[in-house]
Amino acid sequence: MVRYGMVIDLKRCIGCQSCTVTCKQENGTPRGIFYTKTLVKEEGKFPNVKRTFLPVLCNHCEEAVCKKVCPTGATEQREDGIVLVDNEKCVGCRACYVACPYKNRYYLPKDDRLKKGYFGKLTPFEEIKYRNFKEGTVVKCTFCHERVDRGLDPACVDVCPTNARKFGDLDDPKSEVSILLSERNHFQLLPEMGTKPCVYYLP
Amino acid sequence: MTETARVVVKFFGFIMDVVKKPEIEVEIKEECSVMEFVHRLADMFGDRFRERVLTDCGEIRDHVRISIGKEMVDKEDYEKRLIKPGMNGEAFKLFVFSSQMGG
Amino acid sequence: MGQEIVHKEEWVVSACNLDYNACGIRVKKENGIVVKIEGNPESAIGKGRLCPRGSAGLQILYDPNRVNKPLIRTNPEKGLNVDPKWKEISWDEAMNIIVEKLKEIRETDPRKLVMQGTTTAANTFLGMGMAFQEAFGTPNEFYGGGGLHCGNGAHLVNGVYHASWSLVPDFDYCNLAIYFGASKGHGAGHNANSIMLQAADARVRGMKFIVVDPHLGRAGAKADKWVPIIPGTDSALALGMVNLLINEFGVYDAEYLKLKTDAPYLVGPDRRYLRDRETGKPMIWDPVDERAKVYDDETIRDYALEGVYEVDGVKCKPVFQILKEHVSRYTPERVEEITTVPKETVVELAREFGEKAMIGSTITIGGKSYPYRPVAAIYFRGSQGHKNSVYNCISVELLNQIVGSADVPGGALGFNSVCFGYPETGKPRWEPKKGKDGFMMTGTWVVPHHQPFPIPEPRKPQKMGLNDLFPSAMHSFVYGAPDQEEIWQEFRLEYRPSVIINFGSNAVMSVGDPEPIAENLKKYDFIISFDIYLNEFTNGFADLVLPDACYLERLDPSPNYPPILNHPGGLGKWTYQIRQPVVKPLHDRRSYSEVLLEIAERLGLREALYETLNIKFELEGKYRLDPERKYTWEEICDLVLKNKFGDDKGLEWFKEHGALTWEKKPDEVYWRWRIDVRVPLYWEFLYDLRDKARKIVEELGARANIDWSFYEPLPDFKPCPSHEMEDEEYDLYGFYYREIRHTNSFTMQIPWLDEVSVNDPYTYNIEIHPETARKKGLRDGDLVWVENPHGSRVKGRIRFTEGIHPKALGFAACAGHWCDCQPIAKGKGIFFNKLLRVDWNHVNPVNLNLDLCVKLKIYRAE
Missing domain, CATH: 3.40.228.10 (Dimethylsulfoxide Reductase, domain 2)
Known part of the structure; x- marks a missing residue:
């Protein structure tokens, strides 16, 4: 079985947000919607201070609570583990949004952002991309499943200037992600929630 | 002696404010080196030309380029390369760049 | 979902231009619409990856705030906040006006022309822009703050x-x-x-x-x-x-x-x-x-x-x-x-x-x-x-x-x-060589006809920035000096610049205090500006704006040349690549290089321009431009490429393949002991420079306050004016830093970059140490004024961080646009440059580099 997952090397990440931006061009997400983004944390006191960058995205959990709570079956999980929202079935109840411990789902509100885009009127790019969105539904990272189905990495992995993100089959011991996890210390976010997230971090 | 003892001289670049005309003809009686020829031009046009093209020691400045017809003259050849009357109809071209460093 | 079937998917290989680095890109189009920009894995420049700016580039192409037609100013008044009352005109009308203006100064005194570029698009400007300047015969160029701030030293x-x-x-x-x-x-x-x-x-x-x-x-x-x-x-x-x-x-x-x-x-x-x-x-x-x-x-x-x-x-x-x-x-x-x-x-x-x-x-x-x-x-x-x-x-x-x-x-x-060249042609090729006193001269340099060593002899100023009197200076502060006219009189500049051809520089924001710059710009007779967006410079001072093609609409034969500027160093590979139009220029936009080519033609400068391009691109033999015939920009680019890589690798080859890549040799990277240079x-x-420059200054009788002690042969710590500031009220050192998501000032108009900047704790805020703030009764997020000792002040929000010196305030990038023509950028971040003084006391007396730190006081804005 294939189980897709991501491994993010925090030693490499410099918080440039190229992933955030390229995700926006790949997916054409409207204003305010981020399938991925990088958080900044500062610890310590001058001059012994550490600033760390933490990219976050949907964890495509093995135990996806979002799927369990969805009343309409809009949130589905593929056999390879990718969690998707079918916006034809989504009624915008936001149960998943509340249930997700990671808060990496976004509700696309019923406002003018799909009509006005980023500039006040839609660009040709936005006209193409916004066909995939429906206001009043929940949206989230798809692991770029259309790219993955064509044998490509998700856009954020492909673009990363520091090669911090790796994508692959966690069930395949020979995949780059599995090898990294076997060689280096790693952690998942909020493992205590029992969600079995498929995004791992190398400190 | 060839039928014409004139050399066509064309000026390019940051020298137009000094020479005014982009092209002149200079009469020469016998062959001379590129270096001598440039000094001769400097005598014709005066100090402003001299300052623009030559160093205090009379060397051709680094940001000056010279070609005879289509062929660039190497800096090392300024003394050796000869200007001959007529020059087979080829022009002596003097380029003055504005000696800038960059960005 | 009513998903439409994609009729036509196309990929075009090119080079980025969100800054001067010009990474290799591949661009995807669906039915002619650009939908994705990715790194080109075939290129060593970027290695298939993109920074956030490169990832955001397609928003430039379709921004409705782009300039799409030539615009002529109808309001004769100029100033930092003046409405220019733009009127659209045709390209024909625009060209006629330009040719008339340029003809006039070419005939009277070509030195009156100033070519103004931006480091962002240096690789475009260094091609046709600089060739045009040389062909026209003016010694004057200026790169805005991108140049003056970043590299003289x-x-x-x-x-x-x-x-x-x-x-x-x-x-x-x-x-x-x-x-x-x-x-x-x-x-x-x-x-x-x-x-x-x-x-x-x-x-x-x-x-x-x-x-x-x-x-x-x-x-x-x-x-x-x-x-x-x-x-x-x-x-x-x-x-x-x-x-x-x-x-x-x-x-x-x-x-x-x-x-x-x-x-x-x-x-x-x-x-x-x-x-x-x-x-x-x-x-x-x-x-x-x-x-x-x-x-x-x-x-x-x-x-x-x-x-x-x-x-x-x-x-x-x-x-x-x-x-x-x-x-x-x-x-x-x-x-x-x-x-x-x-x-x-x-x-x-x-x-x-x-x-x-x-x-x-x-x-x-x-x-x-x-x-x-x-x-x-x-x-x-x-x-x-x-x-x-x-x-x-x-x-x-x-x-x-x-x-x-x-x-x-x-x-x-x-x-x-060092470069040994593409193996099949041995071109391009360069390596350092020995010069005077055994010292190294560079094998190539970004700006032609000049070397960092030997530094040329100082001479009486012909350049408006006095750079020829201070010849290690690439860029000069005189453009923005409050006493510009006095300086020119003191140094007996024989002419006054009167026409600017600007290429994308927002010099009102990028240099320093904009007030004196504004007064200086008002003195020009005519300012022509190639722009993708209107900005504070164009709205305030340009007479004619030309709608420029952006990097996705433009052809550049050498975006990464010479590679000492923007080709990755160290071991790895060489790549030579081109930038090509991914789409035809939209609306009435035209490429800068093509327009300058036409202007030169109409000014009768064809031979001068072609010969200059021959020298600049080192065109040899059959690849030389022949002034007897007229070339298109595409034909010129084709010759530039074939001259380097052979007849089979002209523009057509590069359009299809985008990048030519070959192995770098360790001897090209680790050359120090192989080449006999010291x-x-x-x-x-520096003593020779000092003596010659001082003699000229004295001969001219200029009363400029030049501290010649900066010309001693061994380096010392020498204080900035900020270190010598005695007024205790101004107790904090302000400085700005380059922000990863922005290039100079223009990227703030790109919504995706703006969005991640808004979400970042620091990009649009002032970094301050919490203890420093608390002593002044300031809280995290407070709106404050920061003010320099000369009374210039800017407003912004402070953000606490332990990651800053308690005696300093940190500002990001060149932000704080105020012009309505860039609605995304307007009002975002802080216009730090406003606090910089642009005068003799704030420049290095050897290279005229501007001092970019300033003593500030900070107080809550009511």
Whole structure:
């Protein structure tokens, strides 16, 4: 079985947000919607201070609570583990949004952002991309499943200037992600929630 | 002696404010080196030309380029390369760049 | 969902232009609409990856705020907040106006033209823009703050020591890099994107980074150690380290110093090199034969580095001896006083640098043995952007020179100083060569017809910036000086510039205090501006705006040439690539290069322009442009490519393949010992520059206040005006830093970049230390004024961070647009440059670099 997952090397990440931006061009997400983004944390006191960058995205959990709570079956999980929202079935109840411990789902509100885009009127790019969105539904990272189905990495992995993100089959011991996890210390976010997230971090 | 003892001289670049005309003809009686020829031009046009093209020691400045017809003259050849009357109809071209460093 | 079937998917290979780095890109179109920009994995430039700016580029193409038609100003009034009342006109009308204006000054005095460019699109400007300037016959060019702020010091010093535009650690083999106000590999500067990967690989490998900087920043965040420092005091710390290395620890690479530098050159009591009477060559002392010899005498058995010698009755010392004595005053205690870096840290830094240098060790790469010095001291914008610009850079560079780590494995690499060329044609090809006194001259340089060494003779100013009187200056402050007219009168400038052709520079925001710049710009008769967006410069002062093609609509035959500017350094591959239109220019937009070509034609400058392009692009034989016929820009680009790579690799080949890539050889990267050149520790030639410049200044009777003590051959710490500020009210050092998500000022109009900037704690806010704020009764997020001693002030929100020196305030990028024509950018971030003074007192007297730190007071905005 294939189980897709991501491994993010925090030693490499410099918080440039190229992933955030390229995700926006790949997916054409409207204003305010981020399938991925990088958080900044500062610890310590001058001059012994550490600033760390933490990219976050949907964890495509093995135990996806979002799927369990969805009343309409809009949130589905593929056999390879990718969690998707079918916006034809989504009624915008936001149960998943509340249930997700990671808060990496976004509700696309019923406002003018799909009509006005980023500039006040839609660009040709936005006209193409916004066909995939429906206001009043929940949206989230798809692991770029259309790219993955064509044998490509998700856009954020492909673009990363520091090669911090790796994508692959966690069930395949020979995949780059599995090898990294076997060689280096790693952690998942909020493992205590029992969600079995498929995004791992190398400190 | 060839039928014409004139050399066509064309000026390019940051020298137009000094020479005014982009092209002149200079009469020469016998062959001379590129270096001598440039000094001769400097005598014709005066100090402003001299300052623009030559160093205090009379060397051709680094940001000056010279070609005879289509062929660039190497800096090392300024003394050796000869200007001959007529020059087979080829022009002596003097380029003055504005000696800038960059960005 | 009503998904439409994609009829046509197409990929076009090209080069980015969100900054000068021009990474390889591939662009996807669906039915002719650009839907995705990715890195081109075939290109060594970017290696298939993109920085956030490159990822956001397609929003430029479709921004409805773009300029789409030529615009003529109908409001004769000009000013920072004046509505120009633009009126659309046709290209025909625009061209007629331009040709008429340019004809007039070409006939009266071509010097009146100023070509103004931007570093962002340097690789476009350096092609046709500069050729047009030379063909027209004006000595005047200006690059806005992108030039004036960033490189007069660093590029000069990198050029002299490394034959390159800039400096990187050898990420493949370096074990310790100390960054002085540089962020190489962390998002800004040369090859920003490419070297992010190299630096990340180095971190994972275990290379240690130490970052000396007033704020933590992105480089500091990823570093093993952050050393906070008072802005502009880098030279004191570096000289303190040099002092410890050579006077305390006795750590230096004697062989390197003897053979690759002027360390053994003898200096007399007049502080000049002792020269051979016959040849004029500098002399050294041979301790074996116990006599002085010229430095390149083949009988030399050894070189003395220390001691006092007598030659023909003159007492003299080797440069190294003088350096030893010179740096001895930079004790750790004194360094701490100046920099606030604790003396223990100074000692620790010097010791570690010396130990990790592994002097004497070698390494085998590609079957060949090289000296191995895995340490590098790196400097750029932060350390060089001060009144002490030149000395700050030299001081840091001395660390590399003392341990012999320049351009050897593991060390500090000037990148791409050597190129053996594409194997099939041997072109392009360059390498450094020996010049006067044995010193290195660069093999290629970003701006043609000039070399960082030898610095040309000063002469009476012909350039509006006086750069020819101060010839190590690339960029000059005079453009923005409040007393510009007085300066021109003092220095007897024979003419006054009256027409500007601007290419994308927002010089009102990028230089300094905009008020005097505004007054200076009002004096121009006519300003033509090629722009993708209207901005504060165009709206305030341009008479005619031309709708420029953006990088996705434009053809450039050499976006990464010469590679000492923006091709990744170190081992790896070479790539030559082009930039080509991904879509035809939308609306009435036209490419800058094509328009200039047409203007030149209509001005009767064809022969001048073609001959200049022949020289600039080194076109030879059948590839030369023949003034007897007329070429299109495409045809010119085709010749430029075929001239380098052969008839089968012209424009058509490059349009299809995008990038030509071949292997780099270790000898191209680690060339220092292969090429017989030396570099100066002792800049004796500054005396010649000083004497000639001072003589001219005196002859002209100019009363400018020039501090000639900056022309001493050995570097010193010299204070910025901010260090000398006595009024206690102005107690904080303001500085700005380059932000990874922005290039100069124009990227703030790109919504995706704006959005991530809004979400970032620091990009649009002022970094302040919490203790500093609390003492002033300020809270995190407060709206404040920061004000300089001259009464200029800007407003912004403060953001607490432990990652800033308690005596400093950090500002990001060049933000704070106020013009309605860029609605996304308007009102975002802080316009720090407004606080900068642009005058004699705030420039380096050698290279005219602007001082970019300023003393500020801060108070809550009501």
